Amino acid sequence: MSLPRTPSFRLDRRRALVTGAGRGIGLALACALAEAGAAVTLCARSGDELNRAVAALRERGDEAEPLALDITDHGAVEAALASRPPFDILVNNAGMNRPAPFVDVDLADYDRIMGLNVRATYALSQLVARGLVAAGKPGAIIHVSSQMGHVGGVDRTVYAASKHAVEGLTKAMAIELGPKGIRVNSIAPTFIRTELTASTFANPERLAWIRSKIKLDRIGEVEDVMGAAVFLASDAAALITGTSLLIDGGWTAG
Numbered sequence: 001m002s003l004p005r006t007p008s009f010r011l012d013r014r015r016a017l018v019t020g021a022g023r024g025i026g027l028a029l030a031c032a033l034a035e036a037g038a039a040v041t042l043c044a045r046s047g048d049e050l051n052r053a054v055a056a057l058r059e060r061g062d063e064a065e066p067l068a069l070d071i072t073d074h075g076a077v078e079a080a081l082a083s084r085p086p087f088d089i090l091v092n093n094a095g096m097n098r099p100a101p102f103v104d105v106d107l108a109d110y111d112r113i114m115g116l117n118v119r120a121t122y123a124l125s126q127l128v129a130r131g132l133v134a135a136g137k138p139g140a141i142i143h144v145s146s147q148m149g150h151v152g153g154v155d156r157t158v159y160a161a162s163k164h165a166v167e168g169l170t171k172a173m174a175i176e177l178g179p180k181g182i183r184v185n186s187i188a189p190t191f192i193r194t195e196l197t198a199s200t201f202a203n204p205e206r207l208a209w210i211r212s213k214i215k216l217d218r219i220g221e222v223e224d225v226m227g228a229a230v231f232l233a234s235d236a237a238a239l240i241t242g243t244s245l246l247i248d249g250g251w252t253a254g
């Protein structure tokens with residue numbers, strides 16, 4: 001009898017672009033994809049951080065290159081992609097937050113957050129998808145959204161709006177790109193310990209709120225997000241598109 005075989009979780013011979021990969025969740029996701037066999041391009045603004053990460057990846061035998069640019073600079077992004085073959089995997093991870101009460105939000109911050117979390121994600125996805133379609137290749141696009149793409153949160157009106165937009169984008173892109181063999185999904189983590197969340201964790205009131213909502217009773221670590229990216233990028237997720245994988249310790253369960 002021939003038994004069903006688990007489709008591969010390996011990513012050998014695939015090229016992956018990860019934005020915001022100098023530190024935090026993006027660096028962890030780049031490491032995870034590289035460990036699964038992908039050749040990774042790590043993108044962020046800080047060249048020094050990228051160079052250190054790429055050197056460490058190469059030291060352990062992985063294929064990696066740095067790409068220092070601001071992804072809100074569309075011309076720079078276009079030029080960088082034009083000089084490279086199409087990426088099989090795109091992880092739109094670069095994102096930001098400026099927590100503030102709704103009534104105090106500065107509209108310049110609104111534009112900055114939306115400009116990075118939504119517009120730059122949208123524009124880069126467009127370029128990568130165009131490259132794949134022109135080459136007739138399948139692909140996997142993963143947006144790093146947030147549990148705040150599913151629920152709201154204190155001082156997070158702009159951030160939650162941006163991540164809900166990313167969730168809508170995931171679904172609508174999946175509808176159009178599915179027939180072309182390009183899968184589009186999001187990863188929606190709860191609070192993860194990175195530079196982005198340091199100020200929130202330093203506030204005892206906010207920390208108590210977070211601990212009260214996470215059923216597994218601990219804050220997330222970057223390692224908690226790594227397996228999801230490998231899974232969604234791989235053939236093991238071949239029929240998965242247009243959905244969001246919550247990594248929220250049970251936050252949104254109720």
Ligand SMILES: NC(=O)c1ccc[n+]([C@@H]2O[C@H](COP(=O)([O-])OP(=O)(O)OC[C@H]3O[C@@H](n4cnc5c(N)ncnc54)[C@H](OP(=O)(O)O)[C@@H]3O)[C@@H](O)[C@H]2O)c1
Pocket residue numbers: 019020021022023024025026043044045046047049069070071072092093094095096116144145146147188189190191192193194195196197
């Ligand atoms: N940490 C959490 O609790 C959490 C939870 C849910 C979702 N998320 C999402 O996960 C993603 C990563 O979060 P994180 O906590 O790892 O953030 P982080 O520690 O602040 O790291 C952000 C990364 O993005 C890069 N970046 C920022 N602006 C950029 C730009 N304009 N162009 C290119 N790169 C840029 C940063 O490098 P440079 O400054 O050098 O450019 C850095 O490498 C974000 O989308 C965030 O919304 C985070």
